[in-house]
Amino acid sequence: MKQLWLAAPGKTELRTVPVPEPGRGELLIKVEAALTCGTDLKAWQRGHRLIPMPGPFGHEFSGTVAAAGSGVRKFRPGDAVMAVHTAPCLDCDYCKKGFYNLCRNIMDTKVLGAFGQYVLLPRRIVQVNTYHKPKALSFEEAAFLEPLSCVVHGVERLEAGGKGENALIFGAGPIGLLHLVLLKAKGLRAAVCDPGPARLRLSKKLGADAAFRPEDAKKAVERFAPLGADYVIECTGRREVWQSAPEYARRGAKIMLFGGLKEGMQVAWPSHRLHYDELTLMASFHFCPRDVRLAVRLLSERRIDVKPLISGICTLAGAERALGRLALGRGIKYVIKT
Ligand SMILES: [Zn+2]
Numbered sequence: 001m002k003q004l005w006l007a008a009p010g011k012t013e014l015r016t017v018p019v020p021e022p023g024r025g026e027l028l029i030k031v032e033a034a035l036t037c038g039t040d041l042k043a044w045q046r047g048h049r050l051i052p053m054p055g056p057f058g059h060e061f062s063g064t065v066a067a068a069g070s071g072v073r074k075f076r077p078g079d080a081v082m083a084v085h086t087a088p089c090l091d092c093d094y095c096k097k098g099f100y101n102l103c104r105n106i107m108d109t110k111v112l113g114a115f116g117q118y119v120l121l122p123r124r125i126v127q128v129n130t131y132h133k134p135k136a137l138s139f140e141e142a143a144f145l146e147p148l149s150c151v152v153h154g155v156e157r158l159e160a161g162g163k164g165e166n167a168l169i170f171g172a173g174p175i176g177l178l179h180l181v182l183l184k185a186k187g188l189r190a191a192v193c194d195p196g197p198a199r200l201r202l203s204k205k206l207g208a209d210a211a212f213r214p215e216d217a218k219k220a221v222e223r224f225a226p227l228g229a230d231y232v233i234e235c236t237g238r239r240e241v242w243q244s245a246p247e248y249a250r251r252g253a254k255i256m257l258f259g260g261l262k263e264g265m266q267v268a269w270p271s272h273r274l275h276y277d278e279l280t281l282m283a284s285f286h287f288c289p290r291d292v293r294l295a296v297r298l299l300s301e302r303r304i305d306v307k308p309l310i311s312g313i314c315t316l317a318g319a320e321r322a323l324g325r326l327a328l329g330r331g332i333k334y335v336i337k338t
Pocket residue numbers: 037038039059060146147
């Protein structure tokens with residue numbers, strides 16, 4: 001089968017590799033749609049701790065069961081499925097405390113290689129984080145399950161959802177826009193700040209109540225939320241945005257730091273505001289099985305529409321060009337088809 005490998009930063013290779021055989025409890029999935037992701041882009045640009053090089057590439061996918069290993073009862077060959085690429089062990093000290101996203105072993109069974117014809121799902125993922133795809137949902141939409149699960153995890157942590165609440169989102173890439181559609185579906189007012197005019201237009205199309213460039217943020221937020229935002233959500237992975245987030249928060253607000261910074265980076269915050277204005281700083285990493293379940297429901301019940309986030313469709317050979325476009329800030333997510 002054909003599989004795209006990330007060989008080195010800036011370099012992918014189309015390889016021919018054997019189709020894996022599913023063992024006990026495993027599923028072989030024919031990939032029907034895969035998506036590019038911000039993590040893929042980072043890995044392609046400068047390498048990534050969680051994506052070994054050289055190695056198979058791509059982790060957001062949906063597909064059809066090509067073969068089921070012995071002992072699999074829930075799925076049969078031909079079934080359309082949606083899944084995420086990890087599952088917690090349910091057994092380590094963090095899993096026992098319910099912090100499944102922080103499972104010590106969660107990355108052990110991680111599936112990479114969605115930019116390829118087949119992926120093999122290990123038993124743990126089959127048991128915990130694989131679902132039947134409803135007919136009405138396209139494979140392209142179903143492939144959003146992983147990024148949406150991440151966003152659901154963050155939003156659940158914020159406990160956002162009251163009508164009359166507002167959120168300010170920094171960054172209108174895939175993660176910022178998924179926050180936008182989810183928070184709008186929950187009835188919040190939402191504003192988006194991003195330097196890209198095309199992304200601001202898309203934010204408006206997706207229901208943003210305000211969309212503005214960073215240089216206009218101060219004035220625009222004064223109009224959008226005169227007290228400051230109830231929730232400030234950072235989706236840029238940039239230190240200056242982490243640092244400036246409290247400036248836009250109302251007293252008692254929650255600030256979600258979603259975009260990871262490079263290891264070793266330090267951030268300075270105004271301690272006076274954090275204390276006397278009782279700001280809550282939060283971060284969010286990965287997702288728990290309950291977030292995946294919730295994301296499956298959001299997609300299946302069509303409570304959110306992810307289609308406008310698809311910027312184009314390309315082949316495995318065209319994937320690198322798609323990443324190049326993303327690096328220039330063009331497009332949100334590309335569908336990769338074999
Ligand atoms: Zn992803």
